[in-house]
Amino acid sequence: MFLLASADLDENYHSQVKVKPINIFLSDETGRHLIEPVDDEYRLKGKRKRITKEDMLKMLEEKPECFSANVLLRPICEDYLFPTGFYIAGPGEVSYYAQAIPLYKHFDLQHPFVFPRASATILESNIAKILMKYNLSTSQFFKPLQELKDEVLNSVSENSVESIFNTATSQLDKTFAQLANSLEAFDKTLSNSTKNSAEKIIHQLEILKTKSLKAQEVKFDATVRQITKARNSVYPNDNLQGKRIVYY
Numbered sequence: 001m002f003l004l005a006s007a008d009l010d011e012n013y014h015s016q017v018k019v020k021p022i023n024i025f026l027s028d029e030t031g032r033h034l035i036e037p038v039d040d041e042y043r044l045k046g047k048r049k050r051i052t053k054e055d056m057l058k059m060l061e062e063k064p065e066c067f068s069a070n071v072l073l074r075p076i077c078e079d080y081l082f083p084t085g086f087y088i089a090g091p092g093e094v095s096y097y098a099q100a101i102p103l104y105k106h107f108d109l110q111h112p113f114v115f116p117r118a119s120a121t122i123l124e125s126n127i128a129k130i131l132m133k134y135n136l137s138t139s140q141f142f143k144p145l146q147e148l149k150d151e152v153l154n155s156v157s158e159n160s161v162e163s164i165f166n167t168a169t170s171q172l173d174k175t176f177a178q179l180a181n182s183l184e185a186f187d188k189t190l191s192n193s194t195k196n197s198a199e200k201i202i203h204q205l206e207i208l209k210t211k212s213l214k215a216q217e218v219k220f221d222a223t224v225r226q227i228t229k230a231r232n233s234v235y236p237n238d239n240l241q242g243k244r245i246v247y248y
Contacts, residue, residue, distance in 0.1 A: 002052075019181055023070045026059075032068070055221075071096055076103045084112040091119065091240060121234055130230040134223075141234040152227050154217050161216050165209045172201060 022035045022215035026044060041050045042124035051059075059165070060067060069077045075097060078084070089097060097114045114142035121138050123131070134152050141148065157230040183190035217224050234241070 019072065020070070023073045025068045025070060027066050027068065034070070072100055073103070074090070075100050076107065076109070079104075079109060079112065080107065083110070087112040087114050088117045089114050090117055124185060124233065127230050127233045130226050134227070136230075138234055141231045145228065148231060149217070149224055150203055150213070151229055153220055156220060156223060157216060161209065161212045164211070165205065169202065169205060172198065172205070176201075 020034065021037050022042075023171045024035050025032045026035050027033070028044075030047075033047060035042050035056075036045050041052055042056055064080060087093075087097070094114055094116055097111075101111055123138070130136075134155070136152070140151070143151075150162065155160055176194055180191045180194040183194055
């Protein structure tokens with residue numbers, strides 16, 4: 001159930017939590033450990049000791065308080081004991097609730113209506129000035145850093161490196177296509193030779209483009225540092241501000 005729901009989410013979004021074979025923890029004197037299946041037995045993650053199925057079932061019967069659910073099973077356990085009508089959740093919780101929905105159907109329980117809580121991105125005055133300076137919106141900072149830097153550099157530079165090389169590549173493609181058609185009249189093998197020559201030249205053009213992009217970054221070093229600083233503030237470590245990124 002979890003795997004199918006997670007696969008559906010991954011088509012257009014992403015799964016918040018990685019599904020484990022067993023999504024239950026066992027607590028003992030050494031701490032709280034994830035239960036992992038090993039052949040026909042079980043063991044606690046990070047521990048060598050193995051537990052038979054019979055012993056595990058006996059512990060469940062005699063010491064249920066030693067077992068606890070992980071983040072995927074927690075909602076169904078809570079709502080089984082204390083049914084919830086509405087749940088105001090953060091971005092991560094909304095996502096893992098979507099993964100847990102099949103469990104509610106399996107146990108014939110009504111899942112709560114999940115509503116995203118209010119969220120905001122905090123901008124310090126110096127960061128806000130950077131956004132205003134380069135006419136950027138906060139949503140643009142959710143792009144990969146290099147893509148964001150390229151966009152800004154192309155907007156502040158008199159000559160766009162991307163545009164220059166896109167034009168050059170397009171012109172070369174047309175030139176070599178015409179050359180191949182013309183030479184084929186003399187010898188058909190010349191068409192393949194022309195294609196190989198074109199690929200080598202385009203490859204060298206890509207190398208030159210990479211060098212040019214680096215040179216552009218050096219020239220606009222202050223701009224690059226400002227954009228990097230702003231993105232680290234708006235979207236730190238490629239995550240929303242204040243978002244927990246580790247779920248068990």
